[in-house]
Amino acid sequence: MARNTRRTQRGETSLSRDRIIEASIELLDAGGEDGLTFRALSERLGTGAGAIYWHIANKSDLLTAACDAIVAPTMRSATEGASPRDAIRAIGLGMFDAMDEHPWVGSALTQAAAQLPMVRILEAIGRQVVALGVPDAMRWHAGSALLHYILGVAGQNAANRRIARERQLVRADFLDAVAAQWAALDGDEFAFTRSIAPQLREHDDRLDFAAGIDLILDGVQSALARP
Amino acid sequence: MARNTRRTQRGETSLSRDRIIEASIELLDAGGEDGLTFRALSERLGTGAGAIYWHIANKSDLLTAACDAIVAPTMRSATEGASPRDAIRAIGLGMFDAMDEHPWVGSALTQAAAQLPMVRILEAIGRQVVALGVPDAMRWHAGSALLHYILGVAGQNAANRRIARERQLVRADFLDAVAAQWAALDGDEFAFTRSIAPQLREHDDRLDFAAGIDLILDGVQSALARP
């Protein structure tokens, strides 16, 4: 960690794991997951591709580290809340907003299963589940349901953003395209989907996300109340 | 679709979209997502890489089609159930079992956001949400919470299987490795995660998955009961 402090003091010219991660995030923000390549990264850092491998193990390691650089501060600032319930909502919405700013975090999170970024989210949620008074035997179920729900929305939003980017569509046009696609489905086989297609355009992803968390928390609380 | 019926009658030598998808599924089952390449596929089909492009648009299209070939029959057979609640559970468990047999389906589902496979799941769930008596205004929230939860578990399981495969570990050894990793975390910063690490080894993914669905359904039902 303190390996190259002497050089760092001299300026920004030296390579370091932190500088690599920082540049990676810039590339990911600018060009999505495809934007991060060792060639683009080494060009931006003014170095050779091989140099990067001195500081990181491989691309998967790099993506996880970039993801953690977003998730860690998000979890640190989202643990406040008037009640455990509010705190859990804040954790979820904190992740939602972070992924809104960095859409690649959703898929990075999925790829880095059981790694540090995911554990941070689990930890933040779990503490509030305990504070909520959930008994030992139910903590795992409650925590993992919330975590999986958050990861599900994460993955889905990330995929939607990637598709919209590839087709060079803004959000509204993307939703219009999906709604049109759904409306064209077979009326008998896809009756439900067709019936909710109009809601696609009006809906607010962030509110929907919060509503899902509330549903799970309601389920937890009704289980707590059961004799 | 009926383009090459004459040739198909002669035997299995002719190429078709269905044969390509079938061979893709075999490659995906055998080697995970990395196992599906146009070179491996053309070799297995005894043809050139370019020939495949006559029948499918690109790799993303191919993966979505392979995913749909798994999801469609799963949804067709999983819609039975004594009650809407049982039916929703059956839909979820049907997907769980399908992904257990074909681990790549989880990530394919995420990549094919808003595409046919996902719509089939949404449709199956939505119908049961209606049957459950959920009013119009809440159907979207209930359906998308269930869908996102299922997709979250899907992505997570797929990622776990991929990592286990890469490290050539069987499930039990993979869980042991994760549990050991968690146990080594900082005691203050990761108190909750450390406390549930032992449960990692004992837990049953399938039961946990069903428990999460029940939590959401309990939440829906408690919202229905509210004045």
Place this chain on the structure above:
DNA sequence: ACCTGAACACCGTTCAAGT
């Protein structure tokens, strides 16, 4: 209409060689 297969423009990763 359908297929061939070489060619193109990329990847992530390695490694002998430098400083």
Place this chain on the structure above:
DNA sequence: ACCTGAACACCGTTCAAGT
């Protein structure tokens, strides 16, 4: 200890040329 950059073994996709 850290970096260079050419080389390696791959990718998905295209396309002139065949039948």
